[in-house]
Amino acid sequence: MQLDVDGLDQHYGSAQVLRSVGFSVPSGGCVAVLGRNGAGKTTLLKCLTGVLAPTRGSIRLAGEDVVDLPSHVRSRRGMAYVPQGREIFGDLSVGENILAAARAHGTKASGAVEEALDLFPILKEMWKRRGGALSGGQQQQLAFARALVTRPKLLILDEPTEGIQPSIVSLIEDVIAGLRGRISILLVEQYLDFAISLADRVVVMSRGTVVETADRGAIDRDALSRHIAV
Ligand SMILES: Nc1ncnc2c1ncn2[C@@H]1O[C@H](COP(=O)(O)OP(=O)(O)OP(=O)(O)O)[C@@H](O)[C@H]1O
Ligand SMILES: [Mg+2]
Numbered sequence: 081m082q083l084d085v086d087g088l089d090q091h092y093g094s095a096q097v098l099r100s101v102g103f104s105v106p107s108g109g110c111v112a113v114l115g116r117n118g119a120g121k122t123t124l125l126k127c128l129t130g131v132l133a134p135t136r137g138s139i140r141l142a143g144e145d146v147v148d149l150p151s152h153v154r155s156r157r158g159m160a161y162v163p164q165g166r167e168i169f170g171d172l173s174v175g176e177n178i179l180a181a182a183r184a185h186g187t188k189a190s191g192a193v194e195e196a197l198d199l200f201p202i203l204k205e206m207w208k209r210r211g212g213a214l215s216g217g218q219q220q221q222l223a224f225a226r227a228l229v230t231r232p233k234l235l236i237l238d239e240p241t242e243g244i245q246p247s248i249v250s251l252i253e254d255v256i257a258g259l260r261g262r263i264s265i266l267l268v269e270q271y272l273d274f275a276i277s278l279a280d281r282v283v284v285m286s287r288g289t290v291v292e293t294a295d296r297g298a299i300d301r302d303a304l305s306r307h308i309a310v
Contacts, residue, residue: 081142081158081233081264082107083128088137090123090288097123098134099289105234105281107142110256110265112275114308115285121268122164124285125238128266129161130154141234155185158233162240164268166223170212174203174222177211181226196225199255217248224255234264241271253278272305284308 083105090098097120105111115121126132128139130151139147146154155161169177182193197204200221206214211222220240227235237256241249249271256278259265269275275282282299284292284307292307294300 082140083234083264083266084138084140084143085124085128086138086140088124088127088139089135090120090127090132091135092123097288098127099287101137101285101288101290103283103290103293105264105266107264108261109280110260110267110278111281111283112267112269112279113283113285114269114272114275114304116308117270119285120288121285122238123288125161125163125236125266125268129159129236152184155230158231160227160230160232160235162220162223162227162235162237164238164242166216166219168211168219168222168226170210172211173208174211174214175207177222178203178225178229182229185230192229192231196228199228199258200225200251217244220244220248220252224252232263234266235259236266238268239270240267241269241274249274270308272301272308276301276304 086102088098088101101124113121127134130149134147138145141157141159146157178193202218203221203225206218214222240252253274256265267275267278276299280296282294282304283290284304286307
């Protein structure tokens with residue numbers, strides 16, 4: 081499902097955090113958004129998913145402007161979101177977390193749950209464990225599974241490798257690689273090599289605006305690392 085973002089502005093009080101942000105994720109494409117801490121990446125994703133209402137601009141899903149639609153309707157249209165910091169339900173079990181996500185989305189087929197558990201087998205073992213008792217890497221897998229059981233057409237991930245041990249990073253990389261081409265993926269990352277290995281297109285943000293866009297093949301790793309180095 082194609083995503084087109086155009087002229088997006090966002091303010092927190094009088095501070096402008098997004099400035100005329102525009103880019104597209106083609107249907108089945110994987111786009112990585114890179115940028116330093118505070119560049120506005122999470123704010124952008126919150127606008128896309130309907131957590132925040134942008135002050136200006138359009139967000140089109142398969143051609144339809146969804147900027148005035150609430151989050152749950154965007155989710156029905158096929159958008160799923162894995163937020164930064166996971167945001168799972170700590171007091172619910174792993175199973176309850178997953179089934180609640182499937183139910184909220186109206187997923188009837190248990191097939192979606194089975195598929196997600198096959199990708200993240202640890203969640204099967206931890207099915208009855210409280211979400212809050214999982215390690216960071218296990219919570220990341222749970223958040224990812226919660227998004228996948230909705231059978232998204234556009235998957236939005238905010239720093240899925242942040243604070244995660246290398247073996248889980250490579251599992252997450254494999255899962256994203258397996259989804260590439262089948263659904264659209266928008267990936268916010270600060271881990272440059274992870275982003276470059278997966279993305280068909282890289283969008284660099286600085287101070288709330290897009291300063292660079294490069295497609296696979298034209299990606300200059302050194303130029304990118306200068307943009308995002310602290
Ligand atoms: N709720 C808020 N109220 C006021 N300012 C905020 C709020 N959330 C974020 N900001 C500010 O907006 C700017 C962009 O923040 P945002 O979280 O979007 O950046 P980010 O690129 O996701 O950073 P990080 O890489 O650290 O996750 C920062 O200057 C931040 O301090
Ligand atoms: Mg962020």
